[in-house]
């Protein structure tokens with residue numbers, strides 16, 4: 001069993017009376033792909049929002065690479081080596097692919113946008129470094145040749161890759177992908193899986209939320225199942241798909257979620273919430 005890069009213990013957050021995530025204890029092994037699955041509203045995106053510092057937990061702790069990061073702000077979490085994509089990524093269609101990645105990266109790594117907007121001295125010094133980082137990220141997702149095209153000219157799959165490049169520009173050790181295959185056709189999904197495998201072969205640790213079971217089953221080393229905010233199962237894809245509690249959770253939510261084992265449960269597209 002490899003060492004865990006990230007560990008959460010009794011992690012929880014309440015919104016009023018709703019426990020969106022409740023008492024979740026789990027770890028993400030270094031160098032592996034862990035899928036976070038569960039019916040719509042299970043708390044998957046909220047779990048990512050907690051890890052990445054977008055939300056402050058109301059209980060529990062988060063440790064990353066041996067450091068307690070529970071109370072860190074988003075840009076501090078990014079600087080420690082955790083990056084994420086969003087269920088919906090806003091792409092600035094008029095900007096070039098390269099400019100979009102540079103701006104996306106800055107928004108994540110700075111406490112504010114003032115430097116970028118006012119073009120302060122620090123901003124100018126950072127420009128060259130930021131440009132190089134963005135180009136490296138575009139190479140990793142196979143978009144270096146498209147760097148100077150308008151982002152709006154890319155296919156849906158290309159735009160998803162831009163979203164991943166924005167996250168990679170901060171050179172993370174852990175990448176959180178929230179429904180990376182939403183809206184993709186089967187061929188695009190296979191290409192995306194190959195990209196994720198390459199990134200992991202290059203040393204990255206990945207956690208992903210995904211409703212497409214073909215992707216989860218074909219890619220994940222381990223799966224964590226959330227239901228009503230709680231972890232109801234964790235194990236290999238084979239173990240989890242046979243777990244009665246998991247089957248029950250998916251069958252019980254069939255009307256608005258999906259069913260374990262179907263190629264594509266949850267046709268909601270998941271494009272509603274940003275962060």
Ligand SMILES: Nc1ncnc2c1ncn2[C@@H]1O[C@H](COP(=O)(O)OP(=O)(O)OP(=O)(O)O)[C@@H](O)[C@H]1O
Nearest residue numbers: 015020038039040041042043044045046047270273
């Ligand atoms: N900022 C918030 N304020 C209030 N409630 C929230 C907030 N964010 C999430 N929730 C609630 O927490 C629960 C979990 O939401 P979350 O977005 O994490 O689900 P999910 O598992 O990502 O679902 P999906 O598969 O549909 O994306 C939902 O009931 C949601 O309405």
Ligand SMILES: [Mg+2]
Nearest residue numbers: 044045087270
């Ligand atoms: Mg979600």
